[in-house]
Amino acid sequence: MRFRSILFFFYGVFSASNLRAATLTVNITDQNSNLIENAVVYIKSVNGQSLPSTPKNIEVDQIDEMFVPHVNAITIGSQVSFPNSDHIRHHVYSFSEAMTFEIPLYIGIPAAPIRFDHIGLVTLGCNIHDHMLGYILVVDTPLIAQVTAGIGRFEVVPGGELALEIWHPLLAGDEVLKQSLTVTAEENAVLHLQIELRPERMVRRAPRRNGNRY
Amino acid sequence: MLNFFTTVLLLSLLSAIPLAALAQGNVDVSVESLYNDNISRSIQTIDIHSDLNLKLAANAGYYWQVADYTGISLLGSFTNTVYQSYSGLNNIEAGLGLLIKHKFGIGEMAPALSFELGFRRNQFNLNNRDAWVYSTGVVFNKRLSQRLSGNVGLRFEQRDGDHNVPKFNPANPTAKLKPGNSWDVQTRSVFVSGEWEISESMWLNSSFQLQDGEVVSTATPFPQMLNAATAVTFDTLFGAQTVAYRIPALTKIVTLDLNRALLAAGTGYFGFEYQDSRGNGNIDYDVLNIRAGFIYSF
Numbered sequence: 258m259r260f261r262s263i264l265f266f267f268y269g270v271f272s273a274s275n276l277r278a279a280t281l282t283v284n285i286t287d288q289n290s291n292l293i294e295n296a297v298v299y300i301k302s303v304n305g306q307s308l309p310s311t312p313k314n315i316e317v318d319q320i321d322e323m324f325v326p327h328v329n330a331i332t333i334g335s336q337v338s339f340p341n342s343d344h345i346r347h348h349v350y351s352f353s354e355a356m357t358f359e360i361p362l363y364i365g366i367p368a369a370p371i372r373f374d375h376i377g378l379v380t381l382g383c384n385i386h387d388h389m390l391g392y393i394l395v396v397d398t399p400l401i402a403q404v405t406a407g408i409g410r411f412e413v414v415p416g417g418e419l420a421l422e423i424w425h426p427l428l429a430g431d432e433v434l435k436q437s438l439t440v441t442a443e444e445n446a447v448l449h450l451q452i453e454l455r456p457e458r459m460v461r462r463a464p465r466r467n468g469n470r471y
Numbered sequence: 472m473l474n475f476f477t478t479v480l481l482l483s484l485l486s487a488i489p490l491a492a493l494a495q496g497n498v499d500v501s502v503e504s505l506y507n508d509n510i511s512r513s514i515q516t517i518d519i520h521s522d523l524n525l526k527l528a529a530n531a532g533y534y535w536q537v538a539d540y541t542g543i544s545l546l547g548s549f550t551n552t553v554y555q556s557y558s559g560l561n562n563i564e565a566g567l568g569l570l571i572k573h574k575f576g577i578g579e580m581a582p583a584l585s586f587e588l589g590f591r592r593n594q595f596n597l598n599n600r601d602a603w604v605y606s607t608g609v610v611f612n613k614r615l616s617q618r619l620s621g622n623v624g625l626r627f628e629q630r631d632g633d634h635n636v637p638k639f640n641p642a643n644p645t646a647k648l649k650p651g652n653s654w655d656v657q658t659r660s661v662f663v664s665g666e667w668e669i670s671e672s673m674w675l676n677s678s679f680q681l682q683d684g685e686v687v688s689t690a691t692p693f694p695q696m697l698n699a700a701t702a703v704t705f706d707t708l709f710g711a712q713t714v715a716y717r718i719p720a721l722t723k724i725v726t727l728d729l730n731r732a733l734l735a736a737g738t739g740y741f742g743f744e745y746q747d748s749r750g751n752g753n754i755d756y757d758v759l760n761i762r763a764g765f766i767y768s769f
Contacts, residue, residue: 345495346536350577359577361539385536387579456671459732464499464768466676466728466740 280445283402283409285423288453292407295328296425296452300400301435303417310399314370316340317381317391319347324381324391328426330401331393336370348384355379355395378424378432388461392426415440427454496533502526503764510557511689511709512748514756518690520709522560526552526764544570548591559597559708566591566604582613587626597708599715601633602654618668623661628684630656653702653715658684664726672732676742680724686748688756689715699752720750728762736768 283298302308312334318325319341331337341347341364350359355377360367362385373379373395381391402409413419416439423434430453440446503526510522528550536542546568554560568589575582587608594601608626615621632654664678689706690696692714697703699718706715728742744760 348536348539348577352578362536382578384540384574384577384581385542458671459735460668460670460672460674462735463672463730463732463738464736464766465738466501466730466764466766 278412279415279440281411281413281419281440282445282447283404283411283421283423283450284447285404285407285409285450285452288451290451293425293452293454294405294407295326296404296409296423297328297330297394298402298404298409298411298421298423299330299396299398300411300413301396301398301420301422303414303419305418305420308398308400310334310397312336314338317393318342319349319383319389322383322386322389324389326403327391328403329391329393330403331373331395332399332401333376333395333397334372334374335395336372337393338366338370340366345385347386347389349381350384351379351381353377353379356393359384390426394424396422413440421448423450423452425452425454427457429453429455495535496531498532498769499530499766500769501528501530501764501766503528503762505760505762507758507760509756509758510560511713512686512756512758513688513690514754515690515693518688518709518713520557522557523555524552524560525555526550540574540576542572544568544572546570546589557708560595560600562593562595562600564591564593580614582611585610585612593630597706598633599704599706600654602630603633604628604630619665621663621665623663626658626660626662628656628658628660630654653687653700653704653706653717655702656685656687656717658682660684674730676726676728676730678724678726680722680726682722682724684719684722685717686720686722686750687715687717688754689713695752696754699750699754718750718752718754720748720754722746722748733765734767738766740764740766 285293285296287293310332312332314336315329315331316338317329319339320343322343339349339360344364346362346364348360348362351357355375356371356373356379358371373393376395376397379393379395381393383389400411402411418437418439421436421438423436424432428434434452436450438448504523505526506521506523508521509519511518511520513519528548531547532544534542534544548564548566550564552562566589568587570585570587572583572585587606587610590603590605592603606626606628608624610622610624612622613620632652660680660682662678662680664676666674666676668674685701689709691712696716700716701719702717703714706713724744724746726742726744728740730738730740733739741763743762746758748757749755
């Protein structure tokens with residue numbers, strides 16, 4: 258387990274009276290205490306056991322020359338559709354080890370969704386617009402929370418040791434942060450994490466002196 | 472001349488409006504201030520003048536992806552430059568260009584080849600410099616790593632001045648003149664350039680250009696110049712006794728700019744350009760430009 262980027266954490270421990278589901282809230286800030294967006298938190302295993310996951314199909318749209326949502330997390334075997342809502346054509350591709358594919362120039366809805374059968378990170382790009390970047394994290398667990406305004410939530414059964422993994426595209430140093438915790442009761446538990454993020458990469462989209470955009 | 476300025480300005484703005492409304496179009500506006508330590512491009516100390524200018528520019532582009540790996544851009548530009556001391560150099564420039572780019576493969580690491588063709592109209596307060604400028608070129612681009620990309624290219628430019636050379640200079644009738652417009656100039660260049668991302672928001676641009684062709688200087692006449700020049704005409708910009716002369720020369724141009732993304736769509740930069748010209752008849756001079764500017768993209 259690598260914790261270089263976790264500056265501090267704590268979690269709530271509460272008393273148990275039965276095994277009703279409890280809510281685990283993961284609260285993540287960056288090194289400047291800003292609530293972060295675009296992080297993915299997932300529970301890799303409970304008591305060391307993997308969890309059966311069901312594929313879930315999603316859409317990754319293209320709006321204003323951006324992949325929307327910018328960061329996505331799916332279970333293995335899920336299918337992703339890549340509609341293009343811009344009124345210009347895009348050429349979506351990925352060279353990632355977890356999934357290599359390309360959808361040549363198109364506008365609107367492509368003929369078929371893409372199925373993701375391997376776990377890992379899939380980085381999306383557009384062959385026309387080099388500044389377009391998107392991410393699909395393929396995991397083998399159904400317990401996934403996408404962090405919005407610094408908050409990600411799970412419904413968990415108290416009593417088990419949870420192996421959490423945290424990923425963000427700007428995570429400094431480590432690719433995935435790992436954290437284990439045991440929820441011992443049914444009340445709401447809160448895990449506070451502070452992670453170190455790299456600055457946003459602004460260079461690619463910035464205008465150039467005497468430069469043609471395309 | 473005001474009518475021409477107004478017409479060009481209106482045409483440029485009108486052409487920019489529909490382009491800005493299209494997602495695949497883009498409009499950039501910029502402001503730049505530049506200090507030139509030898510604006511007359513002279514070799515004699517007495518003739519060397521420096522000046523500071525302010526340039527406002529708007530560039531619009533519209534892009535069509537015509538095939539999987541090939542795109543065409545139509546580019547329009549308008550520039551207004553004002554000088555602090557030598558107002559005769561105040562000028563506007565409006566141009567149109569066409570760029571065809573072919574990418575050899577998928578992804579940001581795939582190399583690309585671009586062909587450029589363009590023309591522009593350049594009009595000055597002191598109108599002996601007015602000209603049409605035609606240019607064409609080819610550029611090969613390759614990203615070498617996540618942080619480094621490079622270009623190598625060839626460019627040809629022809630500048631056709633408006634005015635025929637006078638038979639004599641009314642202010643200096645004894646000055647020897649040579650037929651031809653000093654501002655009818657042709658240049659051929661080969662260049663390499665690179666871009667290095669220093670951080671997530673900062674990058675360096677650098678280029679080296681070797682230019683073979685003609686250059687124009689303004690100076691008090693002297694025998695060495697009169698023998699080497701291929702055209703001499705009078706030019707009152709720096710005084711009644713000066714002439715503009717054209718000589719073939721080999722020019723080396725080096726640039727270095729530090730750029731910083733300041734906003735989501737804005738870039739500030741600071742840099743310099745050094746020109747070293749070696750002309751016929753040992754007429755050699757150098758020019759240093761120092762510039763700072765800001766570009767905003769809509």
